[in-house]
Amino acid sequence: MYLYSTMRSYVEAASSAKPTPGGGSIAAAAGALGMSMACMAANFTVGKKKFKAVEGEVRKQLDACMKARDELLRLMDEDTQAYAEVSAAYAMPKETAEDKAARTAAIQSALVVAMDAPLKAVRACRVALQATDALVEIANPNLISDVGVAALLCEAALRAAKLNVEINLHSLKDDTLVEKTRAEIEEAAAEGKAYATAVMTRVVKAVGGTI
């Protein structure tokens, strides 16, 4: 499991001419990295007298951040495992008309399996960005740039995961499922972008930078 690989070996495996780990796994990993910064900001806030008034709310958001982070770490590997099914479907024989029909059906099911991990990553990043937006107002202001890093990386991770859903939708023939999934990822991307923009507007004001 890549979760227990070193950063160097995970990055090297991802760089090589092997299909896994691919974009879905890397997107989830980037989201987990982003979430760690929101967790750090919350952990530097809870238990401090100065922030006692917001303690309950920060703890609630920290819990949401840790759940999203752990889900994204899990998806790093889930995405990699799903690929085996897609690969097996494409390797099926295509000699006779019967072969071809069976192969097409297997590919269609495999596409649904393959888009599951990036779809879950889109959802986890959406929750992550909502929690980051809640934290930017109340977390220890010494860590505001780290909250900004969380927003930037989780929004990019959401868009990267969305791209990995879209590449599967591109070949999927079940129009109802395609439409439903497209609507969900578009809404998540729009909401994620709004949260990230709100966070970054606040962050750059505090650090005197630019968006």
Add this chain to the structure above:
Amino acid sequence: MYLYSTMRSYVEAASSAKPTPGGGSIAAAAGALGMSMACMAANFTVGKKKFKAVEGEVRKQLDACMKARDELLRLMDEDTQAYAEVSAAYAMPKETAEDKAARTAAIQSALVVAMDAPLKAVRACRVALQATDALVEIANPNLISDVGVAALLCEAALRAAKLNVEINLHSLKDDTLVEKTRAEIEEAAAEGKAYATAVMTRVVKAVGGTI
């Protein structure tokens, strides 16, 4: 060194109430993850008959991507080490006027040291995005969504690293250095955004998605 930590332990260390690894390290790590996807796309292109016409150019860009990736992996740890100096400066005594002057001077030098790793990460991400833009036209089109993931993550990593430069510039009193550094990171961010937008425009056209 976090480079040789597992993903889980790096993410857990980053999440904890300890100042390192912080935003600068995480930004560099996200850039390295992004670059791995550009390397994968290039590695699925070189040595194939079908892409023989662009072999030389793809090899050149692969080389640039691997250098940027390895620099970003190195910066994951360099950023963490620099923090010790900042911490030591802030811990200096501030009883007498002499103490205070020495402490202020030490903090000012430490800020310059602390912004060095994120500044190098901004530069590496700029090179990374330039190479990604060159690859999107010529790499194996089966991996176009992975090239998109590279662009999304490296642009976010550039912006996250820039934020970690800005937070140091905010307290730095050397106006000439502040101005020069701000100009460099603004230019890098604008250029990086232009490359990422060009890549994503091409990618979403191919996968039938949205930016």
